[in-house]
Amino acid sequence: MEDSESQILDIVELLLTAHIYNGNDQLDEDDLPPPIRKNYWNSKERKVDRPIIVSEKAVDRVFGIPHGWNLIKTLPFVSFDEFGARINLTVLDLAAKWFANQDSLSRIKRNPALAFYYSRHDSIDVDYERARQVNWPKEMDREWIHSLIDEIAGEGEEAEDMLKLVTISAPEDVRESLNKLVLTQEQIDEVEKIVKAIQYRDYLKKIELFEIGKLLFVGPPGTGKTSVARALSKELGLPFLEVRLSMITSQYLGETTKNIGKVFALAKRLNPCILFIDEFDYVAKTRLADEHGAIKRAVNMLLKSIDDISLVDDGVLLIGATNHPKLLDSAAWRRFDKIVNFPLPDAVMRKEIFEKILARITGTFDTQKLADMTDQCTGSDLRLILREAVLQALFEERTDLSQHDLEEAVSNFSKRFELKMSEYENI
Ligand SMILES: Nc1ncnc2c1ncn2[C@@H]1O[C@H](COP(=O)(O)OP(=O)(O)OP(=O)(O)O)[C@@H](O)[C@H]1O
Ligand SMILES: [Mg+2]
Incomplete structure (x- = not known):
């Protein structure tokens, strides 16, 4: 035409x-x-x-x-x-x-x-x-999110404080997308189920099935937890509220309890949305230093808030993420209706990740070999390897890339990796 x-x-x-x-x-x-x-x-x-x-x-x-x-x-x-x-x-x-x-x-x-x-x-x-x-529903638009935030901010100091605790993105501004991530079959299935649950929310309400929509992503750093949560926001067209527990745990512990309440209140206001709580283990980690029971109160507030929020009733999909599952007690575990594992990618997944991240780059690559060379690496590590290879090539005034560039980057990365591990051992 x-x-x-x-x-x-x-x-x-x-x-x-x-x-x-x-x-x-x-x-x-x-x-x-x-x-x-x-x-x-x-x-x-x-x-x-x-x-x-x-x-x-x-x-x-x-x-x-x-x-x-x-x-x-x-x-x-x-x-x-x-x-x-x-x-x-x-x-x-x-x-x-x-x-x-x-x-x-x-x-x-x-x-x-x-x-x-x-x-x-x-x-x-x-x-x-x-x-x-x-x-696309209107909730995808940044205009929708911004006007809602403006409205809330206009309500006074308390409301403004509430907004400072979280980062809010409109789905159309989310860069991550599911088709750029390599997922395990379990992850694919869980994503699919959540998509269905949201589609059939009215039905779930009718049959009173409320135990749905609280996911805990568990896995080592750099395995895609944050990326999948963000990609879900885009996939589902839901605004993304991100909060780090370390951020809402203010020095004045009395405030922490209040802050937690504020974050959940905000999520309910913005519904439908995704509330992503990163560093879920943070509260547990600081518990040892707890002298006045303030952290205990904060934990209780967090657990109660989780109980009180629901995908079916409030339209809030809750996703927690943690690197340290061992730090979570059973009370915290119980709140989530699904634990989704984010393991280190195996060789098959690493090959696929390489294929995705190399898709826009000129050159021919033996991704199988690269996958075999990168045992124990996370998706994030593979991106860092690519970064090194690309920068090195640019340094030599090249915008194409060779297998050799990548293998060099892998071997440099392994040296750094070993250094990192040996540092840990010395602690
Ligand atoms: N399975 C994967 N497929 C493709 N890319 C991946 C995968 N896992 C991680 N990555 C890439 O690695 C980077 C870091 O991932 P992300 O921040 O989601 O990890 P994380 O699990 O949230 O880590 P942390 O626990 O440190 O917060 C992202 O750019 C992401 O695209
Ligand atoms: Mg993360």
């Missing part, structure tokens, strides 16, 4: 979407494709106001098309309002028929507002529910 043809379709799609959204109160923000929704987002009210008005400026902001009217002015169903440079749809039926006769089916299937219209008015075979499923 020609560039200008697809730009014409962009503009007509916007005009139709606006018209249909404006005229059907039962449609909501999730019926709008993200680029359109983001442009018309009212961050104060956290919604898209009706009517959506299509101006040349809006067309430019949504699609980066500066002089939209020029492109579509010969179409028989549009008019231009010089004042405000507004583009109007004059005859909906005609516009809809014209649009359906273009190469537009894939657009209609992805645009719930259009699917809503065509499934009622035309013989086109589209499913409105299906279109809603494939369209």
Whole structure:
């Protein structure tokens, strides 16, 4: 398709979407494709106001098309309002028929507002529910997250303190994605089950199955715990709240208990979302230094908060992560309905990881050999090896990479690795 043809379709799609959204109160923000929704987002009210008005400026902001009217002015169903440079749809039926006769089916299937219209008015075979499923929900948008954060921050000091304790990301800003990670079969299955649980949340509520949605990721540093949690946020379209227990354990231990309460309250406000608690063992680790029982109170608060939150009721998926499972007592273990193991990758996984991280790099590589050379290495180690090899090549003014570069990097890395291990032994 020609560039200008697809730009014409962009503009007509916007005009139709606006018209249909404006005229059907039962449609909501999730019926709008993200680029359109983001442009018309009212961050104060956290919604898209009706009517959506299509101006040349809006067309430019949504699609980066500066002089939209020029492109579509010969179409028989549009008019231009010089004042405000507004583009109007004059005859909906005609516009809809014209649009359906273009190469537009894939657009209609992805645009719930259009699917809503065509499934009622035309013989086109589209499913409105299906279109809603494939369209990104508003919770994916950074605009949604930011306006929600602004609203909470506006409520006063207490609320602001609450926001300082966590890092919040919108799913669309999450860089990790599941297809870039190499997972064990157990991890794949667990991810799949959580996806289903969220999809069937209403059903789970009906049958009163609440023991779901609290996962504990256990494994050595650099095995992908944080990455999988983040990737889930993207996969599920849920905002990601990250908190480190060391961060909320303030010097004034009395505050810790309060802070824990604040974090969980925030997660409930932001729902649906993922609450990721890293360094889950931190509280247990500091327990030895506990003179006044303050840590014990904090632990109890943490456990109680975990009990009180639920994926089915509150829409909060809780993920804890720890490197030190031995430090957790049974009371903590019991709170999680699923323990997911993050083992050191075996040779098969290491080969796959190498394949993924080398995918965009020019050169031919024997990934099997590299995998065999990197016993005991984590995914994170393999990335560091790649980093070394790439930097070394750049140092020699090369943007391609050879097997030799990588093997060198592996052997340098092994030396460092041994150094690290011997340091541990001396402690
Ligand atoms: N199985 C894997 N597949 C692909 N990449 C991986 C894998 N495991 C780790 N990595 C990469 O290693 C890096 C570090 O991983 P991550 O931060 O998720 O580890 P972690 O388990 O959270 O570590 P820590 O316990 O130190 O917090 C990331 O860039 C990630 O992409
Ligand atoms: Mg981590």
